[in-house]
Amino acid sequence: MDALILSCGTGGGHNSAAKAIAAEMHMRGHRTTILNPYTLYSQKLAAKIDSTYVSMVQNRPHLFGAVYSAGQMYRKLPCKSPVYYVNRRMIPIMENYLSNHHYDVIIMTHLYAAEIITNLKDRHIELPKTIFVSTDYVCIPFTEETECDAYIVPAKDLVKNYVQLGIPKEKIHPFGIPTDHSFSKTENKEDVRKRLHLDLQKKYILIAGGSMGGGTIKDTMDALIKGFSGRKDVALLIVCGTNQKLYDALASNPAENITVVGYTDDMAQYLHAADLFITKPGGLSSTEAAVCGIPILHTAAIPGCESYNAEFFQATGMSAFCRTPDEALAKATELLFNDEEASAMLQSQQDQIDKFAAAKICQYAESCVWQ
Numbered sequence: 331m332d333a334l335i336l337s338c339g340t341g342g343g344h345n346s347a348a349k350a351i352a353a354e355m356h357m358r359g360h361r362t363t364i365l366n367p368y369t370l371y372s373q374k375l376a377a378k379i380d381s382t383y384v385s386m387v388q389n390r391p392h393l394f395g396a397v398y399s400a401g402q403m404y405r406k407l408p409c410k411s412p413v414y415y416v417n418r419r420m421i422p423i424m425e426n427y428l429s430n431h432h433y434d435v436i437i438m439t440h441l442y443a444a445e446i447i448t449n450l451k452d453r454h455i456e457l458p459k460t461i462f463v464s465t466d467y468v469c470i471p472f473t474e475e476t477e478c479d480a481y482i483v484p485a486k487d488l489v490k491n492y493v494q495l496g497i498p499k500e501k502i503h504p505f506g507i508p509t510d511h512s513f514s515k516t517e518n519k520e521d522v523r524k525r526l527h528l529d530l531q532k533k534y535i536l537i538a539g540g541s542m543g544g545g546t547i548k549d550t551m552d553a554l555i556k557g558f559s560g561r562k563d564v565a566l567l568i569v570c571g572t573n574q575k576l577y578d579a580l581a582s583n584p585a586e587n588i589t590v591v592g593y594t595d596d597m598a599q600y601l602h603a604a605d606l607f608i609t610k611p612g613g614l615s616s617t618e619a620a621v622c623g624i625p626i627l628h629t630a631a632i633p634g635c636e637s638y639n640a641e642f643f644q645a646t647g648m649s650a651f652c653r654t655p656d657e658a659l660a661k662a663t664e665l666l667f668n669d670e671e672a673s674a675m676l677q678s679q680q681d682q683i684d685k686f687a688a689a690k691i692c693q694y695a696e697s698c699v700w701q
Contacts, residue, residue: 343614398634
């Protein structure tokens with residue numbers, strides 16, 4: 331089987347999900363192509379779309395929240411969104427690409443890609459089976475105006491949300507968010523810490539702001555650095571992602587109990603090594619942590635889908651959601667030293683999150699092609 335996986339770099343989660351699906355496909359003997367569709371127009375356009383999003387999230391998260399809120403209001407109107415119409419110009423480009431490349435299935439991990447495919451369908455251009463994979467715990471604005479053969483959603487409890495917004499129930503499959511095998515792998519914490527040259531006796535708090543180090547996570551970091559200053563039994567692991575400004579600020583003032591990491595492809599190892607994960611509530615990164623099995627504290631949510639992600643995780647017992655840095659500090663201390671509460675959170679993660687989402691998505695794709 332030949333699969334085309336369309337994604338964009340507006341946040342690391344979409345590409346991570348695409349890579350997880352591709353890895354599973356390869357294990358099953360299939361061929362895959364991961365493509366940012368805008369690169370077919372120009373590399374410059376693709377880079378511009380990605381960088382504009384990243385800059386907004388890192389520097390002006392509340393502006394992103396305003397844009398998301400506008401999308402929520404716009405979706406109530408009886409017309410297609412601007413996102414749909416902007417992607418019209420991709421019709422001849424994408425049609426030409428598909429006419430020169432054979433694929434049995436198209437899998438999309440980003441809304442923009444689904445909008446491009448919908449434009450093609452509206453022009454009655456023949457396409458293989460199309461599957462949209464959601465990477466957030468909510469039906470994000472304009473998903474309902476897309477036309478795909480199937481929609482993969484993160485959890486059964488979210489099916490109602492998608493149906494209410496107009497997506498046919500028979501098209502919805504709650505397989506979960508796909509994650510790389512490294513996160514579900516059973517690891518011995520002591521062995522992982524030795525590989526990462528970490529202290530075997532301390533409790534480690536892993537702090538990250540997603541691949542971009544976005545949101546207002548820096549305020550939470552400052553509160554934790556101050557709150558745990560001088561303690562010999564607790565250390566902080568801070569992953570800055572691609573946020574060089576944040577990395578430079580932290581690395582320029584090193585402390586004895588803080589380890590600062592820039593961008594890493596080895597996030598699974600850090601999750602396996604730590605005792606608590608504090609992060610903004612990205613859908614993919616939160617799912618990866620739950621698959622690893624580590625207590626999660628969500629904070630610094632970028633207004634919009636991340637707020638819904640945090641609320642879903644908290645409502646199902648998979649994380650604690652703290653709105654302020656001081657609240658995060660208090661809750662972090664509680665989770666670090668309350669084994670009963672931490673164990674209950676890990677059990678909720680096991681009950682809610684399917685570690686084999688990537689496999690189920692690929693199995694479904696096979697059934698679509700080989701039926």
